[in-house]
Amino acid sequence: MINKLVKKIKKTKAPIVVGLDPMLSYIPEQVQTKAFLEYGETLEGAAEAIWQFNKEIVDKIYDLVPAVKPQIAMYEQFGIPGLAAFKKTVDYCKSKDLVVIGDIKRGDIGSTSAAYAVGHLGKVKVGSREFRPFDEDFATVNPYLGSDGVQPFIKVCQEEKKGLFILVKTSNPSSGEFQDRLIDGRPLYEHVGEKVAQWGEACMGEDYSYIGAVVGATYPEMGKILRKVMPKAYILVPGYGAQGGQGKDLVPFFDQDGLGAIVNSSRGIIAAYKQEAYAKFGAEHFGDAARAAVEFMREDIQSALEGKAV
Amino acid sequence: MINKLVKKIKKTKAPIVVGLDPMLSYIPEQVQTKAFLEYGETLEGAAEAIWQFNKEIVDKIYDLVPAVKPQIAMYEQFGIPGLAAFKKTVDYCKSKDLVVIGDIKRGDIGSTSAAYAVGHLGKVKVGSREFRPFDEDFATVNPYLGSDGVQPFIKVCQEEKKGLFILVKTSNPSSGEFQDRLIDGRPLYEHVGEKVAQWGEACMGEDYSYIGAVVGATYPEMGKILRKVMPKAYILVPGYGAQGGQGKDLVPFFDQDGLGAIVNSSRGIIAAYKQEAYAKFGAEHFGDAARAAVEFMREDIQSALEGKAV
Numbered sequence A, B: 001m002i003n004k005l006v007k008k009i010k011k012t013k014a015p016i017v018v019g020l021d022p023m024l025s026y027i028p029e030q031v032q033t034k035a036f037l038e039y040g041e042t043l044e045g046a047a048e049a050i051w052q053f054n055k056e057i058v059d060k061i062y063d064l065v066p067a068v069k070p071q072i073a074m075y076e077q078f079g080i081p082g083l084a085a086f087k088k089t090v091d092y093c094k095s096k097d098l099v100v101i102g103d104i105k106r107g108d109i110g111s112t113s114a115a116y117a118v119g120h121l122g123k124v125k126v127g128s129r130e131f132r133p134f135d136e137d138f139a140t141v142n143p144y145l146g147s148d149g150v151q152p153f154i155k156v157c158q159e160e161k162k163g164l165f166i167l168v169k170t171s172n173p174s175s176g177e178f179q180d181r182l183i184d185g186r187p188l189y190e191h192v193g194e195k196v197a198q199w200g201e202a203c204m205g206e207d208y209s210y211i212g213a214v215v216g217a218t219y220p221e222m223g224k225i226l227r228k229v230m231p232k233a234y235i236l237v238p239g240y241g242a243q244g245g246q247g248k249d250l251v252p253f254f255d256q257d258g259l260g261a262i263v264n265s266s267r268g269i270i271a272a273y274k275q276e277a278y279a280k281f282g283a284e285h286f287g288d289a290a291r292a293a294v295e296f297m298r299e300d301i302q303s304a305l306e307g308k309a310v
Helices: A002-012 A029-039 A043-061 A079-095 A110-120 A147-160 A173-179 A188-201 A220-229 A247-253 A276-281 A283-309 B002-012 B029-039 B043-061 B079-095 B110-120 B147-160 B173-179 B188-201 B220-229 B247-253 B276-281 B283-309
Strands: A016-020 A067-070 A099-106 A124-126 A129-131 A138-141 A163-169 A209-215 A233-237 A261-265 B016-020 B067-070 B099-106 B124-126 B129-131 B138-141 B163-169 B209-215 B233-237 B261-265
Touching: A002 A099, A002 A209, A002 A233, A016 A043, A016 A283, A029 A043, A029 A283, A043 A079, A043 A283, A043 B124, A067 A079, A079 A099, A079 B079, A099 A110, A110 A138, A110 A147, A124 B043, A138 A147, A147 A163, A147 A188, A147 A209, A147 B173, A163 A173, A163 A188, A163 A220, A163 A233, A173 A188, A173 B147, A173 B188, A188 A209, A188 A220, A188 A233, A188 B173, A209 A220, A220 A233, A220 A247, A233 A247, A247 A261, A247 A283, A261 A283, A276 A283, B002 B099, B002 B209, B002 B233, B016 B043, B016 B283, B029 B043, B029 B283, B043 B079, B043 B283, B067 B079, B079 B099, B099 B110, B110 B138, B110 B147, B138 B147, B147 B163, B147 B188, B147 B209, B163 B173, B163 B188, B163 B220, B163 B233, B173 B188, B188 B209, B188 B220, B188 B233, B209 B220, B220 B233, B220 B247, B233 B247, B247 B261, B247 B283, B261 B283, B276 B283
Parallel strands: A016 A067, A016 A261, A067 A099, A099 A138, A138 A163, A163 A209, A209 A233, A233 A261, B016 B067, B016 B261, B067 B099, B099 B138, B138 B163, B163 B209, B209 B233, B233 B261
Antiparallel strands: A124 A129, B124 B129
């Protein structure tokens, strides 16, 4: 799957993943109203609004980008109907040949991580049959529990040719509280990065490992160091746009050839119609606004990367 | 909710939480067969088997213990039907007046943690209405992202009078890989423990804070230190029984009066009928075996705690 991701990044010239994190407040009135008319102001109604919103966004951007990243929390908050909309979204994106990164940030002790791994990336057995309950292509994983919490995910990835992005340095303001603390003179995130590199050695695709890392766009200096600590890890970079990261901040996360990183934007794309720059589209054409925002982001990143090459 | 938990622990004399982590391999043949006859060998069939198994266990133990802890991964691995069985289990346990600790180990950046918090502990808005999607009483939370990943959970707990158990030192063998690394001369878990104590100050119940901690039974020496670092935090102690912890190992987690900690056992109780000690019950009477295992565990802990008092 890492090979497919890299191939699609080369083809689209867009190292971009669109975060499908649909808060209800992002979803235009007309989409919500229609869903509520059909299902009422219920969890089912919210789930229908999310699904219709996602579908329109995906239809408008699937040819421009290699991947999407639904954030499961935004679905889970609407209970079972919300999670059904998550699954529907995963399936629809895959039918459009998008690589789907499940942003689930799971992580537990061994046997429990194994359950998450089969549920999200693999197959679960029921009697004599097997099912793929969520079936994302990649998943994000929290490393706090150490190797035996991560290994069950790696095992499933090896079997299924799928992949992980492991939290190393997150994009939020207080990520440094624990992640930046010095251990033997180097911050915790570097130690985690080293483990990611180790774990990834047994999981090589053509040029990159399918065990990648999450490093926030909001910390470019740390990205520069981590790029070296984990030379074969693809880096998933959240925090562009709404969280404050800009094209020029992204350069350190990439290798010289413009590969090695994929940048996430969620609100900046899916709720682009709410920004002044895209207001001309109006809430009616929120999908076209999202498309325009992807095109802008692609330019922003490409020109920053070309600046690097010069 | 922390007051209710403490009150129920005093009443039952059992600082025990039963982990409802039903792997299919724990569920007796006759329960599986019946579920598969009705729903086929499908995710729905697995979910029905889990639900019927849980119901029998809960019916047999609800008067003996204060709380249960369903591990959501064991349900999530069966997709949407599995998660529906999780919700059904939460509701049923609450109808039996059990305190329900959702072992979800979520944790993300602020806005995303907020979505998990409302989904699991609070209310989510849909149009003009509000819903409680999962509605557990407590949730477990991963601290790797720092304060702004935890605060949204705390906010919902303050509004709802609910609570958290934050991962400090986990019970698994490789938990030390990051958690034990020294920062300014003290291990990471102590620094996390200090934060838990700080976060908990603004969240006091009668005697304990409703912001608690997870510390594995497999590390009693660390439990002793953490008991002092977080004097007002209730400690949820996994790792008893199947993971290797014994009654005598638990003493350091408790205060002198036998409060301050609650010990989880999952497999050791729900799959007790598979152990030699409870084989006489047979798979037919797995619920009675679970009840006997709870009674043994209560004795084991009480005599260890009395040994402490002497």
